[in-house]
Amino acid sequence: MSQISTVDASGSLATLPATSKDYLPSVNIHQDLLVPRYLEQTYWWAYLHPVGVRFFERQWIVNTILWGNFSRLRDAALDELGESISGRTLQVACVYGDFTPMVGARLGSDAHLDVVDVAPVQLENLTRKIGSPDNIRLHHMDSTNLQFQEGSFDNVVVFFLLHEQPAGARARTIQEALRVVKPGGKVVFVDYHAPWIFNPFRYAMIPILSLLEPFALDLWKREILDWVPKALAPSELRKETYFGGLYQKVVMIR
Numbered sequence: 001m002s003q004i005s006t007v008d009a010s011g012s013l014a015t016l017p018a019t020s021k022d023y024l025p026s027v028n029i030h031q032d033l034l035v036p037r038y039l040e041q042t043y044w045w046a047y048l049h050p051v052g053v054r055f056f057e058r059q060w061i062v063n064t065i066l067w068g069n070f071s072r073l074r075d076a077a078l079d080e081l082g083e084s085i086s087g088r089t090l091q092v093a094c095v096y097g098d099f100t101p102m103v104g105a106r107l108g109s110d111a112h113l114d115v116v117d118v119a120p121v122q123l124e125n126l127t128r129k130i131g132s133p134d135n136i137r138l139h140h141m142d143s144t145n146l147q148f149q150e151g152s153f154d155n156v157v158v159f160f161l162l163h164e165q166p167a168g169a170r171a172r173t174i175q176e177a178l179r180v181v182k183p184g185g186k187v188v189f190v191d192y193h194a195p196w197i198f199n200p201f202r203y204a205m206i207p208i209l210s211l212l213e214p215f216a217l218d219l220w221k222r223e224i225l226d227w228v229p230k231a232l233a234p235s236e237l238r239k240e241t242y243f244g245g246l247y248q249k250v251v252m253i254r
Contacts (some may be wrong), residue, residue: 025137027123029140035119037143038166042214053125062097067201069243072101073190075251076242077157079187084108087154091115092143092177093161094122100130103157107135114153117139150184163192163216164225170177170218171227178232181254187234189250199244247252 039233045052056062063070074097075199081089085106094100094117101233103113116139117123118184123138143161148160162170175189192209195202210222225237241248 008228022085024233027120027127027138029120029141034123035117035139036144036169037118038169038215038225039164040117043164045184048119048121050121053121056096057104057125057129059097064153066247067243069247072242073247074102074159076240077159077190078102078106080242080249080251081106081155083115085111085155087111088152089113089157090146090148090153090180092146092173093117094119094126095159096249098129099159100126104130104133104136110135111135114139114148116143116146118142144169144176146180150179151185152180154182154186156170156181156185158189158191160191162189163219166215167218167227170215174224174227175229175232177234178228178234178252178254183232183254184235185254187252187254188227189224190249191224191248191250192216192219193241193245195243195245199246201244201246205246209210213237219248225252228252245247 022179032078035236036249039047046056047053059070066073077099081103085103086108087110089103089107089111090149091103091113100113100115107113113136115123115126115136118141122142126138139147143158158177159161162173165173170192177189181187192213195205206217212248223239225234228234232254234254236253238251239248
C-alpha cells in the first residue's frame with residue numbers, strides 16, 4: 001500500500017495510508033526539509049493547518065480573494081504555456097482552485113508537469129484534486145533550492161507565490177526558476193502589482209495586504225526583474241497588467 005506524509009491538526013508530520021477508494025500517490029517526503037519560518041509564522045492559517053487548507057480549497061473563495069479575477073489570471077498564464085503544452089513544465093508551489101488541473105488538461109501526449117511545494121499538506125491536497133496521472137509528478141521541495149539540474153524545463157510557471165515570500169526568499173525563488181529553465185525556455189510569473197493611482201482598489205488593498213500579506217507590498221515597489229541576477233538576465237521580457245494594474249503577468253525568455 002502506498003503512503004504519503006502530511007501535517008495533522010497539531011502541526012506534526014503523520015503518515016496516511018492510501019486506499020483504493022481515496023488514492024494518494026506516493027510522494028518522497030524529506031523529513032529534514034523544514035517549512036520556512038516565515039511560512040509558519042505568517043501563513044500557517046492559510047497553507048499549513050488542515051482546516052485552513054480545506055476552507056481555502058474552494059474555487060469561489062479563491063476568485064473572491066482576487067476580486068473575481070482568478071479565471072482571467074489563470075487563463076493568462078495558461079495561454080503563455082499554449083493550447084497544447086509540450087515538453088516539461090514546472091509549477092513552483094501548489095495553487096488553490098483549478099489551476100493545476102487546467103495545466104494538466106493541456107499537456108500533450110509527450111508532455112509532463114512537475115509540481116513542487118515545501119508543505120506536505122499542500123502536496124496531499126493537490127493529489128486529492130488531480131488523482132495520479134502518469135504525466136504529473138509531485139515533489140516535496142523548497143522553491144528557493146530546487147533539486148533539478150540547470151536547464152531541465154521548457155516552461156516554468158510561478159502563480160501567486162512571490163507575494164508570499166520575504167525579499168530574500170523571493171530573490172532565490174526567481175533565480176531558481178530561471179536557472180532550471182532551458183535556454184530559450186519561458187518563465188511565467190503572475191502576481192500582485194502596484195495598481196494605478198486612480199484605481200479605488202489601490203486604497204482598499206493597502207490595509208488588507210499589510211494585515212494578511214505583509215510581503216506583498218514589495219511587489220508594488222519593485223519590478224520582478226529587479227530580483228533577477230545579471231548572470232540570469234532574460235533575453236526577452238514581456239509584462240502585462242490587469243484590473244487597473246493590481247495584478248501582473250511577467251514573461252521571461254531565458
